[in-house]
Amino acid sequence: MSAEAATELARTLKALADPARLRVLSLVAGAEGREVCACDLTTPLGLSQPTVSHHLKVLVDAGFLQRDKRGVWAYYSLVPGALDRVTGALPGAR
Structure with a gap:
């Protein structure tokens, strides 16, 4: 994993x-209805x-919702x- 990919993944995992x-x-x-x-x-x-709105925004910004x-x-879905x-x-995580 490159340094750039690791940084991006860390940002995502932080969410x-x-x-x-x-x-x-x-x-x-x-x-x-999900x-x-x-x-x-x-x-x-x-x-x-x-x-709650703050947490929702973080999850939207991270691409999860x-x-x-x-x-x-406002309605939220995965x-x-x-x-x-x-x-x-993550290699081997599946």
Whole structure:
């Protein structure tokens, strides 16, 4: 792995290195229809709306979630293959 690839992978893994963000991914992946309204994440996470929004932004910026704005609400879903991208970058991880 090149130094540049390692730096990029470290940046990506840093987005996952937070328990709240891992829980967000789990909630989205397990949701009916595989998408969740941001407004429905505050209670299960036990976090304030601004904190949930921050975690969602980090996951969107890292390429794990995609955002679909509908009126005043934002719905989030997993980016297909995003988690495979992480495991594929590590030799022998599959």
